[in-house]
Amino acid sequence: MKPFHETRQQFRAELESAAPQRVLGSGWASGILGVGLSLAGLLLVISARTPRQLLTAPQISPLQENDWFKLGVLLLLISGFTASVVSLALREAKILGTAGVVLALTASVIAQSISTANTAHPLPIFFGLDWFALNVLFTGLIFIPLERLSPLKEDQSIFREEWREDVFYVLVSCLMVQSLAFLPLAPGQLVGSLSPLGAVRQWIGELPLVVQLPVIMLSADFFQYWAHRAFHRIPWLWNFHAVHHSAQSMDWMSGARMHFLEIILMRSITALPVLALGFAPLAVEIYVLVAYVYTTLIHANIGWRLPLIHHFLVTPQFHHWHHGAEKEAIDVNFAIHFPLYDRLFGTYYLPKNEWPKGYGIEGHPVPQGYWAQLLHPFRRK
Ligand SMILES: [Zn+2]
Ligand SMILES: [Zn+2]
Secondary structure (H helix, E strand, O other): OOHHHHHHHHHHHHHHHHHHOOOOOOOHHHHHHHHHHHHHHHHHHHHHHHHHHOOOOOOOOOHOOOOHHHHHHHHHHHHHHHHHHHHHHOOOOOOHHHHHHHHHHHHHHHHHHOOOOOOOOOOOOOOHHHHHHHHHHHHHHHHHHHHOOOOOOOOOOOOOHHHHHHHHHHHHHHHHHHHHHOHHHHHHEEEEEEEHHHHHHHHHHOOOOOHHHHHHHHHHHHHHHHHHHHHHHOOOOOOOHHHHOOOOOOOHHHHHHHHHHHHHHHHHHHHHHHHHHOOHHHHHHHHHHHHHHHHHHHHHEEOOOOHHEEEEEEOOHHHHHHHEEOHHHHHOOOOOOOOHHHHOOOOOOOOOOOOOEOOOOOOOOOOOOOOHHHHHHOOOO
């Protein structure tokens, strides 16, 4: 039997295949789809079967005993298995197809042999493994096809340079969904409870949702704009934010690259007006979802210029310029929803048909790897 690390290297080499080995009909896309769907199914099964909801986000635990949810997981595993078999038939190297089949079968064995429902006596802590699986599944199923249909960089693969770091960033932020979801809300909730604006809060909370949503976006982005500028301006804060700017490729995964403390600080600041002004909880939940998908979109490897729209809303081109390695791209385009703020405060930059030639920070001061990046702000320069 081959040693484990050799198999792992072969697997990684297959994922990172060069363009000629990825063409349609080579069994690469079906292999990736098979591994992705089967892995997502396996993680969902493991989360549902781990006692005391340790690996389940509370938003998902009520779904686990739902028949539609179970049917969804079953269909996921069947699709993963089928795609892997297609890859086995088409592709000379069998490692992707084999991995997909093994993952799907392992999931179905676990699902059948361990029947403990994990709903009893939940532990006070949890790691949202199922949240991670669903998150990557949904954003991947939306953005991977979009990036294939209208790519900005045609030769950029899903498994481009540093993809493993970025997957790890998504994993950490999903596993830590508890602290990341509640901790940053504390200051806003405090301000909201102290707020002498009781009548105004009530009036805002009763506005139609279609009015509340843009108002939330406007107020959150105004706070985000100034906090973001501070992260660029103040050297100590920049050390944290430099991690986000260290990405040298832009795609649907690269927005996740953000230092843990920056996520907490940034969310506290943007949540402040949202919670203090008393918007309806449903409007806030919709905003969180919209903001998540929107952030993914503006980092994506999608070459849409979106004429007309770019006057009013932040587009991929606008945010790509924020990440550009060129001189013109330094300290511009801080808004993440409305370019209006950059126009008002003099930081707007959007040349008509141009995109940045490269991304990242000059001299690449940020080290590679999640843990090195976590320690980066604390290192003596
Ligand atoms: Zn920035
Ligand atoms: Zn960004």
